[in-house]
Amino acid sequence: MFSSIEEVIERFAKHDYIASRRIATVIYLASALQKPVLVEGPAGVGKTDLAKVLAASLKEELIRLQCYEGLDEGKALYEWEYAKQLLYTQILKDKVTEVLVGTTGLAEAVDRIASEDEVFFSERFILPRPLMKAITSEEQVVLLIDEIDKADAEFEAFLLELLSDFQVTVPEIGTFKAKKIPLVILTSNNAREMSDALKRRCLHLYIDFPNREQELAIIRLKVPDAAEKLAEEVVNVVQSLRKLDLKKTPGISETLDWVKALTLLNVQSLDNALVDETLDTIVKYEGDVRKAQEELKEYLRKARTRRTGTETTGSSDDKDLLN
Amino acid sequence: MEDKLVEFANLLRQNGIRVSLAETLDAVAASDVTGLGERELFRAALRATMIKRASELPVFEELFDVYFSGLGEIIKGASKEVQDALSMSDQDFQDFLDQMEEMLKNHGEELSELAKQLLQNNNGQIERAMREAARAVRMQGIQRTIEENYFARALARALGFDKIEQEIKELREQLEKLDLGAGMKAKMEEYLDRRLKMLEDIIRKYVRQEREKRDMKAREEQRMNQLGDKSFYYLSDEELEKMREAVTRLAQRLKNIIAVRRKRMKKGRFDVKRTLRANMTNGGVPFHLKFERRKREKPQILVMCDVSDSVRNASRFMLQFVYSLQDLYSRVRSFVFVADVGEVTESFRTNDVKEALDVALKGDIINVYAHSDFGRSFRNFVTDHIGAVNKRTTVIILGDARNNYNLPHDWCLREIRQRARRVIWLNPESRNTWGFGDSEMERYAIHCDLVEECRNLNQLYRVIDQLVPR
Ligand SMILES: Nc1ncnc2c1ncn2[C@@H]1O[C@H](COP(=O)(O)OP(=O)(O)O)[C@@H](O)[C@H]1O
Numbered sequence: 001m002f003s004s005i006e007e008v009i010e011r012f013a014k015h016d017y018i019a020s021r022r023i024a025t026v027i028y029l030a031s032a033l034q035k036p037v038l039v040e041g042p043a044g045v046g047k048t049d050l051a052k053v054l055a056a057s058l059k060e061e062l063i064r065l066q067c068y069e070g071l072d073e074g075k076a077l078y079e080w081e082y083a084k085q086l087l088y089t090q091i092l093k094d095k096v097t098e099v100l101v102g103t104t105g106l107a108e109a110v111d112r113i114a115s116e117d118e119v120f121f122s123e124r125f126i127l128p129r130p131l132m133k134a135i136t137s138e139e140q141v142v143l144l145i146d147e148i149d150k151a152d153a154e155f156e157a158f159l160l161e162l163l164s165d166f167q168v169t170v171p172e173i174g175t176f177k178a179k180k181i182p183l184v185i186l187t188s189n190n191a192r193e194m195s196d197a198l199k200r201r202c203l204h205l206y207i208d209f210p211n212r213e214q215e216l217a218i219i220r221l222k223v224p225d226a227a228e229k230l231a232e233e234v235v236n237v238v239q240s241l242r243k244l245d246l247k248k249t250p251g252i253s254e255t256l257d258w259v260k261a262l263t264l265l266n267v268q269s270l271d272n273a274l275v276d277e278t279l280d281t282i283v284k285y286e287g288d289v290r291k292a293q294e295e296l297k298e299y300l301r302k303a304r305t306r307r308t309g310t311e312t313t314g315s316s317d318d319k320d321l322l323n
Numbered sequence: 324m325e326d327k328l329v330e331f332a333n334l335l336r337q338n339g340i341r342v343s344l345a346e347t348l349d350a351v352a353a354s355d356v357t358g359l360g361e362r363e364l365f366r367a368a369l370r371a372t373m374i375k376r377a378s379e380l381p382v383f384e385e386l387f388d389v390y391f392s393g394l395g396e397i398i399k400g401a402s403k404e405v406q407d408a409l410s411m412s413d414q415d416f417q418d419f420l421d422q423m424e425e426m427l428k429n430h431g432e433e434l435s436e437l438a439k440q441l442l443q444n445n446n447g448q449i450e451r452a453m454r455e456a457a458r459a460v461r462m463q464g465i466q467r468t469i470e471e472n473y474f475a476r477a478l479a480r481a482l483g484f485d486k487i488e489q490e491i492k493e494l495r496e497q498l499e500k501l502d503l504g505a506g507m508k509a510k511m512e513e514y515l516d517r518r519l520k521m522l523e524d525i526i527r528k529y530v531r532q533e534r535e536k537r538d539m540k541a542r543e544e545q546r547m548n549q550l551g552d553k554s555f556y557y558l559s560d561e562e563l564e565k566m567r568e569a570v571t572r573l574a575q576r577l578k579n580i581i582a583v584r585r586k587r588m589k590k591g592r593f594d595v596k597r598t599l600r601a602n603m604t605n606g607g608v609p610f611h612l613k614f615e616r617r618k619r620e621k622p623q624i625l626v627m628c629d630v631s632d633s634v635r636n637a638s639r640f641m642l643q644f645v646y647s648l649q650d651l652y653s654r655v656r657s658f659v660f661v662a663d664v665g666e667v668t669e670s671f672r673t674n675d676v677k678e679a680l681d682v683a684l685k686g687d688i689i690n691v692y693a694h695s696d697f698g699r700s701f702r703n704f705v706t707d708h709i710g711a712v713n714k715r716t717t718v719i720i721l722g723d724a725r726n727n728y729n730l731p732h733d734w735c736l737r738e739i740r741q742r743a744r745r746v747i748w749l750n751p752e753s754r755n756t757w758g759f760g761d762s763e764m765e766r767y768a769i770h771c772d773l774v775e776e777c778r779n780l781n782q783l784y785r786v787i788d789q790l791v792p793r
């Protein structure tokens with residue numbers, strides 16, 4: 001638990017995450033009200049990282065369910081370990097024969113086996129998947145349901161049930177009820193809209209691209225050896241790239257990748273021939289790369305005129321002094 | 324506070340943001356946690372609990388400002404104006420108010436409660452009195468600009484404005500007789516005048532603000548209704564964009580409804596026969612369990628869209644709808660036609676809907692600037708594509724059936740219908756005009772299972788809803 005919003009900000013900062021007050025407030029509310037949070041926003045703005053850092057700063061285990069098309073309850077909740085069951089029946093063959101001693105006819109044998117079959121449908125043979133793990137954990141955990149928009153709407157409906165009562169019924173065994181309600185973070189890149197029912201259940205947090213200052217701060221934090229001038233220039237260019245109509249708008253991850261690449265190449269400023277070759281770290285599609293090149297050229301041109309501009313004023317100042 | 328939040332939720336709802344009761348209760352709980360002291364925290368608490376779509380954020384921010392800063396800000400602003408008019412620093416003003424209080428102790432016992440609060444700059448108390456008065460005169464009913472005067476007068480009456488005016492006048496007369504020093508006396512007199520005027524201002528601004536609040540929602544409501552009922556024929560770029568979003572939303576809503584419906588009737592019973600068969604190779608040991616699947620044969624859809632100028636928008640939204648719902652059908656094929664017919668299925672598979680629409684409507688596939696010729700299009704369809712139609716196919720034709728007096732070739736439609744599961748025709752033209760002029764609607768209607776008017780979003784949604792497999 002956090003005792004205040006400031007504490008959220010501080011603890012997140014210790015784990016290298018810059019949480020705006022807006023983000024911190026929602027996290028604080030989620031932990032105080034025990035409500036799941038649906039975090040939406042474009043790719044690469046720190047949604048997944050938010051959940052990781054939340055777990056780390058609470059010193060809780062992070063259990064992650066990565067969603068994808070076709071994800072079903074079996075993969076998310078639990079499966080029976082058929083192989084293990086089979087293995088046990090093989091090993092216990094003799095015991096099985098013993099059980100069957102004295103039965104006459106198939107029907108009776110089947111009945112006899114049936115009366116013992118709960119042995120094989122017990123917790124021992126269950127393979128828990130992330131959701132089951134989160135429910136049965138002894139300690140509170142952070143449950144990250146990542147990119148829920150990739151799962152089918154049917155899976156979403158199933159999840160909704162789980163989020164409303166935090167219990168799971170395995171017909172053969174019984175009901176597992178969460179001992180500690182997990183802190184749930186769901187993320188979505190908005191590939192499709194989530195159902196109203198799910199949204200109603202969750203607190204909502206929309207994370208947009210960061211502004212200039214925030215992005216600079218994140219770079220300083222994550223790539224401390226980047227040249228200050230480079231960092232500023234990169235942020236300027238990325239921020240203006242985001243205004244273009246790109247097929248895939250770069251997120252913070254791309255900004256970080258770019259700065260890392262340039263720093264590795266020992267580049268100090270964007271005014272460098274190597275820069276062009278690293279553009280594909282920030283934009284992925286060919287058409288986008290072309291647009292980015294244009295934007296970069298434009299930026300450098302402006303930067304240059306600005307510089308020569310200051311130089312002229314500088315020299316006129318000198319002249320004034322001389323007079 | 325609860326009452327206020329409930330009212331705020333209503334206001335959001337009236338502005339097209341769906342806020343449930345559960346969410347309102349969450350907002351109450353959240354604002355208990357954040358407290359009301361820090362405005363931005365309170366705002367964040369409401370935002371996280373009541374707003375679940377990024378697109379709704381701007382409306383929320385706007386309404387929050389109007390609703391929660393509302394009266395309080397007006398009163399604060401007005402009192403600041405008084406201070407500025409007297410050209411006093413904060414410290415001066417405070418000292419002055421202290422003197423005022425002292426003076427009132429001796430000479431103001433008869434003042435009414437509100438007059439005292441007013442003169443002592445008790446903004447919170449003034450706000451409360453204003454709200455009470457507003458409730459008494461039912462100000463929430465205000466709607467139009469011309470009602471502002473009426474409500475301003477009613478509010479003034481409820482507050483006892485005339486009495487306060489009289490009291491302040493008397494106080495002023497008393498001041499005359501007092502020995503306060505000329506500077507101080509002038510200041511106090513001016514203060515009294517300004518305060519009275521301030522009350523007038525507050526009343527006026529408050530009424531205006533309330534009216535704007537209601538108006539905003541009225542305007543927005545009107546816009547949404549209009550969008551749903553707006554004919555596809557003429558749309559501005561902005562409306563086109565709005566409409567596109569609306570279609571996406573509607574399609575998603577439909578999908579969610581269906582998902583829940585399906586979820587309810589999902590897993591079938593354990594299927595012994597299929598399990599045994601599937602596990603033959605394992606010597607009959609059941610590695611893989613099989614359950615009875617409820618048979619839900621997904622239908623196939625084939626859309627034929629007239630994309631000539633007159634009905635292009637309708638086609639656009641039809642296609643967008645069908646493709647947003649693609650996974651509900653086992654197969655969707657789409658064709659566009661004007662005087663010739665061409666298939667666009669592939670480009671919808673590989674591009675996103677918006678691009679695919681652009682491709683389909685741009686004219687690379689067929690000439691979209693030709694004069695409509697339904698007869699020729701149908702004939703070409705039968706010649707080249709009739710194989711696409713089988714007895715599981717629902718054929719949807721969207722067009723105005725205005726054939727430019729060309730040969731109708733309605734036999735082609737008959738042929739299509741014989742092979743198809745059913746044929747549905749959607750006509751974006753008003754039903755009254757069907758069959759007049761060059762409209763061949765009646766001739767074609769004979770070969771359709773269903774003919775519907777489809778001139779706007781609401782009608783389109785109803786049609787699509789019927790087409791969705793249950
Ligand atoms: N506020 C932030 N503070 C620090 N790092 C951040 C912040 N936001 C994003 N990042 C970094 O950006 C990258 C992308 O974040 P990620 O969580 O994967 O994005 P998403 O899940 O939204 O696609 C990560 O390396 C993350 O550490």
Ligand SMILES: [Mg+2]
Pocket residue numbers: 044047048049146187
């Ligand atoms: Mg992610």
